[in-house]
Every structure is written in C-alpha cells, then in structure tokens.
Amino acid sequence: MVLDDLGSVREGSALDELRAMDRFLADVERRAFRMADIAIRNPDDALDIVQDTMLRFVRKYADRPRDEWRPLFFRILRNRITDHHRGGSVRRRLFAWISIGGEDEPGHDPVAAAPEKSQPGPEKQAGLDDAMRALENAVGKLPSRQQQAFMLRAVEGLDVAATAAAMGCSDGSVKQHYYRAVHTLRAALGDHWQ
C-alpha cells in the first residue's frame, strides 16, 4: 500500500517534471533557433544544433533547479555554435588542402561551390523587410562574444549574472561585450532603428 502510494507520487512527480521541461523547451526553442541561425547563417545546421542542445540539456541538466535551466541551456547552445564554427574552419582548411593537392579539378573549392543554404529563397526574401534584414545582418556580423551578450541580454532577457553564467565569463565582461554590441549596432543600423 505504502509502496503503491510512493509509486504514484513518483509518477506524478515525473509527469510534472516532463511537463515543466516541455514548457521550458517550447519557450526557448524558437529564439534558440534564431540565435543559432543568425550566428551560423544556415537554417538546417541551426536546427541540428538546437536539437543537439535539447538532447544534451535533458541528459545533463534536467535534475538541476529550474531557475538554472535557461543559462545552462544557452551555455550548451553557445558551445555547440562554437564547435560548429571550429568544425567549419577545419573543413575549409581540409578542403583547401585537398584542392591544392588534387590535380583533377585545379582551383576547385567544394565549400565555395556548395549551395548556400543561408540565402533565403525568393519568396522568403520578398517577405523580409529591409529593416529586419539589416538588423539580422548587423547582429550576424558582430564578433562572437558581443553577439552572444547582445542576444542573451536583449532578446532572451537574461540578467547580467545569468548571461555571465551562460557565456562562462565575468559580469564585467558581459557588460563590456553588451555595451560594445549595442554601440556597434546603433552605428551600423543608422536610420532604420534610431
């Protein structure tokens, strides 16, 4: 009887936890995707990165207090984006080496020849207003740390401490990166957003 009660309490608790995790992931997934897409300019890879982030998060941090979930999730996302950038640069170096060593197609660069997925199609392109495109381009061109600080503070709404936890740096560094990002964006966007 007691074991049955304990079992039902455990089942109820597990169900609550699943629901809480579902709500959390549903809340962050779209902004996480936008963050990854702006950072790497490739929607397919951005989706893969968000999916991988979700899996790693539930494996490692589902037991952590819920108020820690958001910075931890975005910390994993940041690491995955960084890994993607590193992998990309390794791929580029590797293909460049193959291209130099290969005699079949001299001067051929597979990366440059690959279809550019980050460019939206004509319909999507038409739907984007100039201001939005300018904004996303400007954010995408920010240095990585400034971009992270800006996205986490201004878009995700994390405070300085949570942003520092997500970025793995000090509060002072967050303030500095954020200040520079806002300054750069204001200068870059000019008339669109003043």
Added chain:
Amino acid sequence: MTDQDEFAQRVGQRLRDRADELDAATRSRLNRARQRALTELESKRKLSGSRQWLPVGAAALVAMIAIGLWQGRGPDESPDPLPVTFHESVVVEALDFEMLLDEDAFEMIENLEFFVWLPDDELETAG
C-alpha cells in the same frame, strides 16, 4: 532609461517577434526535436526509477536467505548426545555389551543399594 537601453529594447523585441514568425516547417522540426528530447528524459527517469528499487530488492533477498538459513539450522543446533558416526556407535554398543557380560556388573546391579550407600572414597579403596 538611456537611448542605448531604448534602442536595445526595441531591437530585442523585434528579434523576439521574428522568432515567433518562423515558418510551419521549421516549427514542426523544432517540435519533433523537443519531443525526442522529452522521450529521452522519460526513458532516463524510468531507468533511474527502477534502479532506485534495486537496493530494496537486494535487502529483501538477503533477509529471505537469512531467515531460511536460520530456520533450516534450528534442529541441527540442538544438543545431540548420541554418536553421530558409524564407528562411534559400534564402540559404544561394544562397551555396553561388555558391561552386561562382566560378573562384577551383575554383582553391582544386585547390590545397587549398598553401592549407593557406600562413600566414594571407600568404593575406590574397595575397587
């Protein structure tokens, strides 16, 4: 609020709105990714739940074995004055037979009251 704060707030809100304007295909893929993560979490919880009962099951098994051994050993532990080996039983029976054949033994049985009355030291002297 400074100009910079207002600017950041406006830009941040626009980027949040943009995140909510994702196309159906992307939303669907995000939903599938989330469901996969939740399935993984659920199976992780079930596994850890069954593991949590493992010590209880092991303790119950040990208790059952201990009780079984305790009950099984009860009669064996009672004192048993009888010889337990075949050799010992043969020796005891032979001694009993010898006593029965001994003439002194018959005399002792016939005069049992006298030998009981006789003090031990005199008995030793007489023997």
